[in-house]
Amino acid sequence: MCPNGGTCYPSTAGQQWAYVARDVQSWISSQGWSSQITIWAGSDFEQRTSYSTPDYDNWDCPLKTKQFVDGYNYGGATGYRLVDFGSAWTGLNCDHANSGPPWTTNDVYYIAWGATSDWPLPETYSQYAVNSWLAVEAVNGSQGRMRPVGVMTECSTGDVLPTSNCWVQGNGQNEFAPRQGWDTLRLGLRPTYLSTLWDYDYAVNIKWQP
C-alpha cells in the first residue's frame, strides 16, 4: 500500500488505502454502477492472542494501527468507510519483545468506530471472540454505541455455509458459522440494548486457508 511499493509510514499506507477506495468508487461511478455498488475499504485489524511463536510476529501494536487509521481518515480522501473486520483481543503486550503497550478496549474502539470513517465488522468466530467485542462495547459504548455493519467468520467450507459450527482449515478447528456469530453477538447485546438493538445488514465469511 506504500506509494510505488517499498516502505512507508503507517499513516501514508492508510492514506493510500483511502485513495484506493476513492479511485475504485470513481471507476464504479464511471461505469454507471454506483446506484448498485458502494465501495468500502477494509482491514483485518487484529491483536495477538498469545505470547507463543509465531503469533507475536503477526499483528501490530495499537500505535502503528492507529497511525494507519488516522492516515486513512485524515489523508485527504474522505467519505469512504473503512471496515474493521478484525478481532478485539486486549491485554497482551504487543511487540516482538513482549514489552509493547497492550491493546486496550479504547484502542479497539477507536480503530473500529471512534475514527470518523471506521465501522466494525466484528470477527465472531467463537463465543470468546464475540465476548471480546462485547467487552469493548461495555467499556466504551458510553462514548457512542458502535454500530456493526455485520459480522464475519472464517469458515473454509463452500456455499451453502452451515448455520452452526463450520470447519476452519487454517487452524483445524470447528468455529462459529456466520449466522451463529450474528445471533450470538445480538444475544450478547440484548440485555444492554433491549429495545434498540441494531439490525446488522450482513453476515459474511472469509475463508481461512493455510
Next chain:
Amino acid sequence: MARMKTAITVGVIVALLGAGGALAFPVVTGPSGGTGDEQLSPEKAAILQAEAERQQQAAATSEATPLGTPVLSCPRDSSGDTFVRPFDGGPFHPKQTIYFTNVARVLSDPGQPTWIYAGAISTDRQQGVLFVQNEELDPCAAALNPGDVSPIQVFLTPYKWGRVTIAAVSSKSIEFTTDSGVKGSFDLAAHSFLVDGIALSPLATPVVPGEDTLIPTPTVSARRNDESIVATPSAGIATPNISD
C-alpha cells in the same frame, strides 16, 4: 496496522463490500428497535448521507448500466494444472464434506479437465467414495442453463475400505490408497476400480448429491455391476459385507 491473515483478506473487502457485494449476503433480521441514527456522530452521518446521495444520483442517471446484464459466454483456458491437493471445499453440501480427504484435477481428455474428490460418504466412514465432475469449459453459459451443468458422478468403492485418498493422477486414471491399506487405481473412462490386477465395478448406481440429501449408505440389496468378476480380497482388505 494489522497484517493480513491471508493474501486475499483486504483485497476482497475493498473490491466489493456493499449492497450485493461478492461476499456479503443479507440475512434474516431479528426483532429490532430503533434505527439509532440519532446516535451517530455528524461525521459518520455525513458518510452515510454521501453514500445514499451517490446511489440516488446514479439511479436517476439515464446512462446507468444495469449490473444484471448476463454474460452469455466466457470460455476459459481448459489446460491448466494437473494436481492433487487437500480438500478445500467443492460443490457439496457442508454435511457431505466431513469425510473428504483430497481432490485432484486431471486432463482426462484433450481440452476437458476433470475433478475428482476422494473420501468416504458422510453416513458411513468406512464406505469410500470418489466424486467425479467435468470442469465447465464455459461457466457463464452453464450458469444460464443449469440443465447443462456437468453432473457429479459418484462411485462407491466395491468394499468398505475406509476413506479413499488420491495418491497420484494420470490422464486416464488415478491411484489411490484407503484407510484400511488398500492400494489401487480408478479408471476414469471405464469407471472401474483396479486392485491387485482385478477390475471391480463401483458398488452402487451413481447418485447425485443434493443439498439436503446425504449419499445413502449402500444396503444389502446393492450388488456389484459385473458379477463375472470374482474379487479376492488381499491381505488388509476389509471383508465385504455384501451378501449375494
